Amino acid sequence: MLACRSCGTTDSLDLYDVPVKECRLSEGQKCESCLAIEQLDVEIEVVKAALAKFLEKRRTLKSERNDRHDSLTQLPPELYSRIFIECLPQESYPFPRWERPRRQEWLPVPMLLSSVSRRWRTIAHFTPQLWSFIKVRLDYPDFLQSAKLMREWLTRSGDLLVSIDLYLERRSRGDEYERLPDNSTIYPIVGAF
Incomplete structure (x- = not known):
């Protein structure tokens, strides 16, 4: 089950599932539909595990990409901190989620900065004025x-x-x-x- 690290929201396959007592329709055995659903559930769990790995890999690669493409990489961390403090509002900032582009969420600026790259996260976490x-x-x-x-x-x-x-x-x-x-x-x- 995929879950948001911040809020714990999960997607759920059994959201629309009707509870069924153990199936014994076919001479004491499970019916074809119940067997097929069980098999499909196993396959779905395998795919979800693979998707979770891909999403984590994507997050890591995005962070690496952001580090490499950061035109300010030569600046000392103290200057980053000063820029963060002086140039950013204290209010939350809207951003679209890539997996749900029409839905915008509001993130506090320190958390938004922390999500850009490892370098920015480290600098943001050690800049108390942001918090x-x-x-x-x-x-x-x-x-x-x-x-x-x-x-x-x-x-x-x-x-x-x-x-x-x-x-x-x-x-x-x-x-x-x-x-x-x-x-x-x-x-x-x-x-x-």
């Missing part, structure tokens, strides 16, 4: 993942003061707005501070 602002969505569905990310974020900010913007995704239902999630769902996020 001195964080927006935290309190009604984010995966609070544990959010708390883990915040702990990493705060660690990368070093000894700097961090501005924290807490917010709720605004979803109106007529004149009413959704209520703040109960305290038990916010504890992991608050615990990261």
Whole structure:
């Protein structure tokens, strides 16, 4: 099963699967359809494993390509850091996902920089000023993942003061707005501070 390293979202073959008790339609044996589905599921797992390897190889090659094509490779890391700090906004930045080009996601700038190449990731991770602002969505569905990310974020900010913007995704239902999630769902996020 393929999963996003950041949010844990997975694709699922059994999303539309109807639960079936053990098949014994054909004289105590499984029917042809059930046998074919089992065999196909095995083949799908093999293909998914191969695809996962290809995607990882593609990610590695893109990172290497970005390193090689970086026209600024001769600059010292300190200058990169200064450019990152002075030239980039603190707000999130939209980017299209290559596997879903019509869907845009918003990435915080430090994470976007970290995804360009190994060199940029290293420089970004050791530039605490990039990590001195964080927006935290309190009604984010995966609070544990959010708390883990915040702990990493705060660690990368070093000894700097961090501005924290807490917010709720605004979803109106007529004149009413959704209520703040109960305290038990916010504890992991608050615990990261």
